[in-house]
Amino acid sequence: MTGGGHQTTPGQTLTDGFDAVRVAVAGPLRDHLTSAGESTADAGAARAELAALVGEHLDDGPGVLVLTGLPADREGGERAVLRATRLLGEPLPQNREGTLVREVRDRGMSISQRGRTRYSDSRFGGDLHTDGAEAPLPAPDVFTLFCVRQSVHGGALQCLHVREVERALDPEVLATLRAPFRFDRRGDQEPGQDPTTAKPVLFSQRGRPAITYLRSYIEHGHDHPGVPALTTGQRAALDALDALIASSPAVLTGKLREGELALFDNLSLLHGRTEFQDEPDHTRLLLRTWVRRHSDERS
Template identity: 30%
Template sequence: MNMVRGKFPELPRRPCTGPAVWRGRDLSASPAWALHLSPARLDELDAALRTVRARGTPLLKVTADHFPLPTLAGELRGAADELENGRGFVLVRGIPVERYSEEAAAVLLWGVGQHLGIPVSQDATGHMLGHLREGPDARAALSPRTEAADALALLCLEATGSRGRTTLASSAAVHNAVLAHRPELLDCLSRTHFLDRRGEQLPGGLPWQAVPLAHRDGDRLSLRYDRGRLESAQRYPEVPRLGSAERELFDLMDETASSPELRLDIDLAPGDLLLLNNHSVLHARAPREDDPDREHSFHLLQLWLTPHQPRSLPPVFWGDEHSRTGGRGGVAPRDVITPHPPTKGKPHVRPLRTPGAIRPVPR
């Protein structure tokens, strides 16, 4: 079967404008993107966790009503608006994760996520909450990318040395840099591209996904970019070969998103909750620079979300992926029961129980 590389509507050749266009150098000294939780907001999180425990509600059945946040919910609505209509990310600081068990922290992230959107599956086994830990590629340089969902929530439980460093870049600012330096390469974003499903397709499905990399609605740019999956799809002989223009575009995007001018480095610490819109923000974990003989720890909890009020996107943007939860994107789960965790290195979560007693400590 020979695949033909088609085209989607072309992107207009004019710069993106608005708050989603930002430079890391300008934001690095600004506290506007960090939300520090007050003692009263932390008390609300404690109370919500106690409510879940009292009801005995299983994790995946917990809704926003089960996790009441009388005043913090309003701040989370503001954060959701910032993700969709502002700079595209918010860093919530000060969650005392040291007070909670791993299971309680998972319920906390799930409950907060319910106020922000609808969780979607992160792998073919249907796992909705992932664990990201230190891996064998910790010292490798990682290409800035987006995840296969509208929004991403990362709660840091452990991070030592440089392991908590995350790099962000504005997708719209990267687009503008490409437009300024190599405008002819923008046409590549409008072509059909093929993403490797990495073995997570449904039975009988194709092992790749054909999608555009970008969509623009006025000044709002939505970017979908994962160079690793784009290049690994080349192992299939039916997938069209990447041309020199595509590779030049990817090189320029990686270089620009990682440049000192555009990138914003955030050192995640335990208790930090990073929220970002995948359409607006590229992200990457910085390679480990510490002494390899030192002991390192790195543990994030991850949610993929569809916002309660998501932006309008053409159906082809997510290809044929769908969610059983009412969200969009993610990885369509198979109708199978898996007694063991997914492949090593994939985000996964073992079955979680409603947390036990939560013992507050003095602040």
């Protein structure tokens, strides 16, 4: 595997945890992702190339793949992220309005706020989680991030694989995490629907161990009127998971560079970021999609 030869952004070192999963796109896959207008590249060859990389890095590897060598502009980034998504599967709406490509940027919010605020609306770090934690199962199989602009300070991504969770936690804790919790829907439910959804933290999807988590969404979910409070055992299990997240040496940390497109196994990876700070003339902007993989790639 080779890197993309990009210059680092100010304040960023060249070597980070994503270096081992960086792949420079070339041939039909690059042509398909970058061509302006209607792509004339061999879509079948591009799909096969991407599927092989996803199999190596997401299914059988650390759960993350970073494609380098793409233009770092907003329009080209949206085109690339949507085309990669459709090669891999079906783009999923990320809210009730049907948004397929969501901007991940600081909107001056915090997940401690109620309402429709999401983690992706803030600049704060920590809180390792999975995407779609506010939604009923099935969870998105994959999420993508395209880096249009990176923060000068902070904004590194952190990932922990579900296999490390299952390996490190006690059987009693794992059993509790496999029973349902109530997750706050963040106001994204349709009128008349329940404001929470019941689902376990640890479950199976596509025949593989999977995880869905964001602690504050669970805390808020169990605060709703008529929803039972978290039991002592449930709190202890969540505390044990949080302690593992905070201390595990298996957490992978890396920072996307401008023009890079990352694919993450959303069923296997808890992810978060370090806190970042925008500059007045340079604001961090990532583009995100959620993906339901093609059925022949989900067995």
